[in-house]
Amino acid sequence: MRTNTPSLKSINKRRFCSFSILVIGVIILAILGLILGSVNIPLSEIWKIIIGSSNSNTSWHTIVMDIRVPRTLTALLAGAGIGLSGLQMQTLFRNPLADPFVLGISSGASLGVALIVLTVGSAGAIFGSGLGFFENLSLAISAIIGSAIVLFIVLIIAERVRNAVTILIVGLMVGYLVSAIVMLLVAWSEPQQLSRFVIWGFGSFRSVTWDELGILAPVLVVGFLIAGSILKPLNALLLGEDYAKSLGINIRTLRIATMAGSSLLAGIVTAFCGPIAFIGVATPHIARAIFKTSDHRILVPAVILSGAIIAMVAEIVAQLPGSNSVLPLNAVTSLLGAPVVVIVLLRSRLGAFTG
Amino acid sequence: MQTSDSLLRTNSLKIGYRYRRKSHTILSNINLIAKNGEFICLLGRNGSGKSTFLRTLAGMQKELEGTIYLNENSLKAFSNREKAKRIAVVLTERLQIGAMRGRDIVEFGRYPHTGWLGKLTPVDHKKVQHALEDVGATHLANREINQLSDGERQRLIIARALAQEPELMLLDEPSAFLDAPGRIELAILLRNLAHKRKITVIAATHDLDISLRTSDTIWLITEHQRIESGSPEDLIASNSISKAFSDEKTEFDNLKRTFKPKQTNHQKVYVEGEGEPFELAQSVLERTGWEVVFSPHESKIQVSIKSDGTWRATAADFEEIGKNFSELASIAQKLIVHET
Numbered sequence: 001m002r003t004n005t006p007s008l009k010s011i012n013k014r015r016f017c018s019f020s021i022l023v024i025g026v027i028i029l030a031i032l033g034l035i036l037g038s039v040n041i042p043l044s045e046i047w048k049i050i051i052g053s054s055n056s057n058t059s060w061h062t063i064v065m066d067i068r069v070p071r072t073l074t075a076l077l078a079g080a081g082i083g084l085s086g087l088q089m090q091t092l093f094r095n096p097l098a099d100p101f102v103l104g105i106s107s108g109a110s111l112g113v114a115l116i117v118l119t120v121g122s123a124g125a126i127f128g129s130g131l132g133f134f135e136n137l138s139l140a141i142s143a144i145i146g147s148a149i150v151l152f153i154v155l156i157i158a159e160r161v162r163n164a165v166t167i168l169i170v171g172l173m174v175g176y177l178v179s180a181i182v183m184l185l186v187a188w189s190e191p192q193q194l195s196r197f198v199i200w201g202f203g204s205f206r207s208v209t210w211d212e213l214g215i216l217a218p219v220l221v222v223g224f225l226i227a228g229s230i231l232k233p234l235n236a237l238l239l240g241e242d243y244a245k246s247l248g249i250n251i252r253t254l255r256i257a258t259m260a261g262s263s264l265l266a267g268i269v270t271a272f273c274g275p276i277a278f279i280g281v282a283t284p285h286i287a288r289a290i291f292k293t294s295d296h297r298i299l300v301p302a303v304i305l306s307g308a309i310i311a312m313v314a315e316i317v318a319q320l321p322g323s324n325s326v327l328p329l330n331a332v333t334s335l336l337g338a339p340v341v342v343i344v345l346l347r348s349r350l351g352a353f354t355g
Numbered sequence: 356m357q358t359s360d361s362l363l364r365t366n367s368l369k370i371g372y373r374y375r376r377k378s379h380t381i382l383s384n385i386n387l388i389a390k391n392g393e394f395i396c397l398l399g400r401n402g403s404g405k406s407t408f409l410r411t412l413a414g415m416q417k418e419l420e421g422t423i424y425l426n427e428n429s430l431k432a433f434s435n436r437e438k439a440k441r442i443a444v445v446l447t448e449r450l451q452i453g454a455m456r457g458r459d460i461v462e463f464g465r466y467p468h469t470g471w472l473g474k475l476t477p478v479d480h481k482k483v484q485h486a487l488e489d490v491g492a493t494h495l496a497n498r499e500i501n502q503l504s505d506g507e508r509q510r511l512i513i514a515r516a517l518a519q520e521p522e523l524m525l526l527d528e529p530s531a532f533l534d535a536p537g538r539i540e541l542a543i544l545l546r547n548l549a550h551k552r553k554i555t556v557i558a559a560t561h562d563l564d565i566s567l568r569t570s571d572t573i574w575l576i577t578e579h580q581r582i583e584s585g586s587p588e589d590l591i592a593s594n595s596i597s598k599a600f601s602d603e604k605t606e607f608d609n610l611k612r613t614f615k616p617k618q619t620n621h622q623k624v625y626v627e628g629e630g631e632p633f634e635l636a637q638s639v640l641e642r643t644g645w646e647v648v649f650s651p652h653e654s655k656i657q658v659s660i661k662s663d664g665t666w667r668a669t670a671a672d673f674e675e676i677g678k679n680f681s682e683l684a685s686i687a688q689k690l691i692v693h694e695t
Binding site: 229235239240243245247250288297 | 413437438440442444446450460519
């Protein structure tokens with residue numbers, strides 16, 4: 001027996017430890033997200049406010065309940081969602097660099113958002129502050145449809161082109177194309193809507209209201225459930241489409257489910273948080289590095305947890321603890337994520353899916 | 356014809372591709388029977404349609420006309436999952452898979468038999484272990500896939516197909532990445548699996564001599580876009596193999612079961628000797644362009660070789676002796692007259 005090959009038992013033990021650490025990480029970062037901010041509020045007081053037994057001043061109450069809790073919840077959910085979307089796309093395209101942002105799926109969602117914000121929005125409601133439920137819903141649907149359409153187009157092209165890098169370039173081009181349409185909309189829009197749209201484009205978890213969370217959270221849960229229902233066929237897809245077919249998997253159904261799931265996740269997050277860069281591509285690689293497996297039964301929960309962690313870290317870094325200024329979220333995620341992409345590119349032979 | 360022990364049967368099968376409502380036929384009028392536990396090699400030249408035929412049998416590609424029967428039921432009647440429980444495939448594409456261990460690959464074979472999460476029961480684990488043992492890959496079970504050689508991966512992929520517990524196993528050039536001993540080992544492994552586990556194994560291959568020596572039956576794709584079936588010896592005796600593969604530059608040696616370059620300039624040599632040295636001397640003269648004949652009278656030179664490898668070459672106007680085959684080769688080259 002080789003000594004450098006761990007037994008199944010020790011692998012399971014190590015995986016259990018890794019999962020425990022990730023869960024603890026999520027909890028600690030969530031608490032940090034509640035504590036950190038321009039106003040100092042003691043943790044005990046925050047807890048009292050959350051469980052509703054506090055009689056402290058109303059400004060603290062507002063800060064905690066209307067800013068910090070939704071902000072933290074959004075970062076947690078959106079990070080998990082965008083990470084999972086990235087994992088599904090990497091398996092679907094058999095491409096280690098696929099993710100909603102890189103493949104232009106987020107641009108599709110942006111177009112959906114721009115159509116609502118820059119045209120319909122001009123009828124009166126102002127984006128980001130006090131859209132009604134139906135406006136929010138139409139924003140979400142529009143973004144999801146936009147991302148689904150772009151994903152569909154890129155997937156059709158990927159059918160013909162097998163090379164991983166070419167598909168990335170195609171994704172970029174489709175992204176530019178969609179951005180061009182967005183630019184036209186921008187050119188015709190009012191300055192006030194425009195500035196809102198530009199700020200939305202920086203990406204942010206802090207602008208999401210409870211009303212918006214009411215749409216974001218259930219849709220994300222549906223996306224998680226879809227991913228959970230196709231763990232086994234996604235694994236089989238790792239062997240390649242022909243082998244998956246020979247194992248009795250219906251490729252067409254699997255593709256539709258994966259596409260629906262990942263564009264739902266990417267679309268809804270983009271609708272409310274803006275196009276979030278690099279979390280989608282980086283998270284699956286980090287999860288694979290931690291658990292040393294390509295098995296989706298391990299990776300899906302791992303990506304959900306580590307995506308939440310990465311998003312919360314990015315959010316905390318973006319608000320520059322101790323200062324009053326806030327960085328654009330995408331500046332932070334790009335700083336963290338772009339090196340990961342470069343490392344993956346350098347380590348894998350181009351064009352090969354090495355996971 | 357008795358079909359009680361037949362597993363696979365094709366009826367007037369026509370295969371090929373459909374592209375924009377036009378169909379392009381590759382092979383037609385295929386009427387074949389594969390018995391339970393039979394090891395069949397599918398032979399044919401490059402581009403003759405071996406892969407297309409296997410893909411059609413596996414139900415991965417639609418036939419143009421005709422029917423494929425598995426246990427006397429049309430293949431179309433099976434669901435994907437039912438098909439997967441009966442037919443396993445080994446394809447030419449190289450696995451590009453990330454962090455996985457050998458055992459994980461083999462466990463994929465249990466997919467058609469497990470629930471939605473793919474959880475393996477103790478029985479499944481036992482079957483995976485059994486498959487690993489059958490292909491001699493137990494030592495690869497805990498190794499990382501991307502650290503294995505092509506041959507080791509191939510073993511695991513075949514173990515995966517075995518773990519699927521199929522009735523029919525289809526392999527597309529399974530020996531493509533293997534070295535010479537590996538190819539023979541693989542052929543023997545497949546034959547044993549067919550005979551012991553009663554799996555019908557159909558393998559497309561370019562290893563002509565190995566398949567002629569190991570398979571029960573040969574399916575030969577002929578130049579007329581048909582498939583001829585028979586025992587290796589019958590197909591050799593009827594010159595079918597020779598006809599299917601030979602062209603103006605090569606000819607098939609029925610006894611040696613290999614191809615050799617056709618001799619075109621008809622300069623004749625007679626070789627006298629015994630055993631291995633005799634065979635080797637013949638090969639030296641053939642590769643230098645001589646035609647070996649069996650009578651000294653019609654030959655231009657005569658070579659006699661002794662059991663210690665020393666030789667004597669004689670002709671009308673000269674005589675030469677030497678100790679080894681490279682000396683014989685240089686003399687043979689010097690003496691041959693090339694046509695311009």
